[in-house]
Amino acid sequence: MISDDDGEKLEPSVGICVEGIRVDNSTPGFIGISLLAIANTTGKSSPRTNVARSGFEITSEHSRMLSAIYSVYCEHIGREIEAMHRQRNYSPTWAVNEANYLLTPLFRSNSRGARLAAQHLLENALSSINCMLLERNGTRELTSITEIRNQPQVWTIDSSGVASLEQLLREIPKPLSLSALSKLVEENLITLPPDPVLAGMRHGSILTDLALRNREVEEIRASESDRRIDLRWRNQTTSPSWSSLRGNSPRTRRFVSSRLVNTRRTGFSNEEIFCAKPGSVNVTGVGAEVGVTSLGSIFLLPDRGITNLLLRYISDVESSTCDPVVLVALNLLVREAFNSEAMRERPQERVFQILSEQGRLDLESADLKRTILSSEFISELEKTDWRLFNAKAWMRAGNSFGDGYYF
DSSP states (O other): OOOGGGHHHHGGGOEEEETTEEEEOSOTTEESOOSSOEEEEOSTTSOOBOTTSSSBOOSHHHHHHHHHHHHHHHHHHHHHHHHHHHTSOOOHHHHHHHHHHHHHHHHSOOTTOOEESOHHHHHHHHTTSEEEEEEETTEEEEEEHHHHHTSSEEEEEEEHHHHHHHHHHHHSSSOOOHHHHHHHHSTTSSOOOSSOEEESOOTTOHHHHHHHTTEEEEEEEEETTTTEEEEEEEEOOSSOSEEETTOSSHHHHHHHHHHHHTSOOOTTTTSEEEEEOTTOSEEESOOSOSEEEETTEEEEOTTOHHHHHHHHHHHHHHTTSSOTHHHHHHHHHHHHHHHOHHHHHSHHHHHHHHHHHTSOOOTTOHHHHHTTTSHHHHHHHHHSOOOEEETTOOEEESSTTOOEEEO
């Protein structure tokens, strides 16, 4: 990986050559300078250059070349994971944690603006590398994203206690599993959900994003006593159980996401909010909370009044009967409701304030008046219990002796 200060100095050392003549001055597989690497392509299958020989034509040969470059990068990471575990006496858990670090310069743009030439081809190359952890049949194994995608369902566990056990597993240079470790400490110290379980999932990690892509939650198990949330994920179907508050179609999502980036951010600005359709998700262990938060997403539970109202507004936007700016406003207001007592105590006043100051939205919009500025929405905003079940934000409440907990 190249530091920002070295970018100009190292430019002659990177690029793609055809028969030994450099044609592209970027890091192979990138637009711009990222890694210190150089590639050379030869033979009839080499991609064609433009007339000025200053770049490549976008052809199938060019795509095959990029795939080969990305495979070299990913295979190096795969060998490093294997060497850490087999030769250097590190645990599989430690090795996979390092994989996230090694993948960062491939997937994240740097301050000089270098970016991937074809991210989907890099993801395809990575999918066959054993860089994930899966627990099943009482054992923990290194596996690939492809193998995980072949599982009809997988579980994730969100718990500070389980995260602490993961840290212990990281330090033990043997392929121990969560279930094996819990039995060593005490029989049935923790109860795992049914196989298979994705281990080491973290919000924001590249591998977590890839493993859970095109999946949706079909079951939520919360435990107040264990301060834990288990989610069962299935492959998405043509009849999804959830709708995103950013919209479901690519066009709507792009519009809403771009507008949210330009607004003043509140506490939940980076978490995507999903609304469960009535009767579509099995939920146990949750009380009066409106939803749960896990792995960087907020899941509003089915059959709550506010969830049903939001689903109606999302449907109106997707059917083009409502301006998508309504979803921009809803994201701002729902996030504020989780954070602000003022939103619950003086909803109408705060709605006007948030929309005008943060969203810079036109309060005279007919669609806003019909939806968010309506008495129906204001009433639902006021009466909703806006608490979230959050396994990682357990705090003591009540008097100095602590007569309870809240999330």
